Amino acid sequence: MPSASAPPVSTAARAVDARKTYGAGEAAVHALAGVTVSFPEREFTAIMGPSGSGKSTLMQCVAGLDRLTSGSAYIGDTDISQLNKTQLTLLRRDRLGFIFQQYNLIPSLTARENILLPMTLAGTRPDPEWFDTIVRTVGMGDRLGNLPSELSGGQQQRVAVARALVPRPDIVFADEPTGALDSRTGIEILSFMRRAVDETGQTIVMVTHDPHAASYANTVLFLEDGQIVDSMEAPTADRVLDRMKRFEG
Numbered sequence: 001m002p003s004a005s006a007p008p009v010s011t012a013a014r015a016v017d018a019r020k021t022y023g024a025g026e027a028a029v030h031a032l033a034g035v036t037v038s039f040p041e042r043e044f045t046a047i048m049g050p051s052g053s054g055k056s057t058l059m060q061c062v063a064g065l066d067r068l069t070s071g072s073a074y075i076g077d078t079d080i081s082q083l084n085k086t087q088l089t090l091l092r093r094d095r096l097g098f099i100f101q102q103y104n105l106i107p108s109l110t111a112r113e114n115i116l117l118p119m120t121l122a123g124t125r126p127d128p129e130w131f132d133t134i135v136r137t138v139g140m141g142d143r144l145g146n147l148p149s150e151l152s153g154g155q156q157q158r159v160a161v162a163r164a165l166v167p168r169p170d171i172v173f174a175d176e177p178t179g180a181l182d183s184r185t186g187i188e189i190l191s192f193m194r195r196a197v198d199e200t201g202q203t204i205v206m207v208t209h210d211p212h213a214a215s216y217a218n219t220v221l222f223l224e225d226g227q228i229v230d231s232m233e234a235p236t237a238d239r240v241l242d243r244m245k246r247f248e249g
C-alpha cells in the first residue's frame, strides 16, 4: 500500500469501456470489447497478447490515430472522442510522440533535421540542453549530419526515438519499436526508452510481441479477444513468456 504521504499517481492516458467494431452483422469483428485501462504518468507500460487480440487497435484509439465505436479515450483530462479532426491532429502534434517499427524518416533530411521535424512543423524550438541530452543518450551525436540512407537500421530507429522524445511529449506510443532490429540493437533502444522513463519522467506505452522487450516495462497488460485479461508488475522475460504460453493452450 502506498504511504499516506506518497504523491498520487496521475494518469497520462486512459480508456473507459472502449469498444471498436470493424464490419457489421455476422462479419463484425470486435477488436476492442470493453476495455477500461489507465496508463500512469512516468511509467513504462507494455501491451501484449496473441495476434489479433486488439493491441494495435487499443494503442491507435488511445493515441487518437483511430476512433472508438463507443466508450471514451483520454489523454490527460482531454476526452479525445469529443475532438474534431483538426483538434486531434493538434493534440497528437503537441502532446504525443510516436515510435513505429518502420522508422518513417524523411530520406532527404539529415538525422538532425528529422529529429527536429515535428518541432519545425509546429513552429517551436527545442530546449538546446534537452536536445543535446537526448542526442547524447541515444548515441547519435556524431551522426547528426548524415542522411537516413547513411545510417544502419538501429541508428535510424535511434533517430526516430529521439524525434519522439525531443518535444517532451506527455506520452510516447511505441508499436513494435524493436521489431525490425537485431536483438543487440533492440536492447540498446529498449534501455534508452527505460532511461527516458527513469531519468526524465517520460511516460511510454509500447505494443510488443517480444517478452524480452516487455520486461523493460513497469507493467505488462495482457489482451485477449479485445479485453484485458491479466497484468503483471515488475515483469521478467521468463514470467511474460510463461504467461503468453497460456494463451496458446
Ligand SMILES: Nc1ncnc2c1ncn2[C@@H]1O[C@H](COP(=O)(O)OP(=O)(O)OP(=O)(O)O)[C@@H](O)[C@H]1O
Pocket: 022, 023, 029, 030, 031, 049, 050, 051, 052, 053, 054, 055, 056, 057, 058
Ligand atoms: N481496418 C480493419 N478492418 C477490419 N478488421 C480489422 C482492422 N484492423 C484490425 N482488424 C481486426 O481487429 C482485430 C484486432 O486487430 P489488432 O491489429 O488490433 O490486433 P493485434 O493484437 O495488434 O494483432 P497483431 O499482434 O497481429 O498485430 C483483428 O481481428 C483484426 O483482424
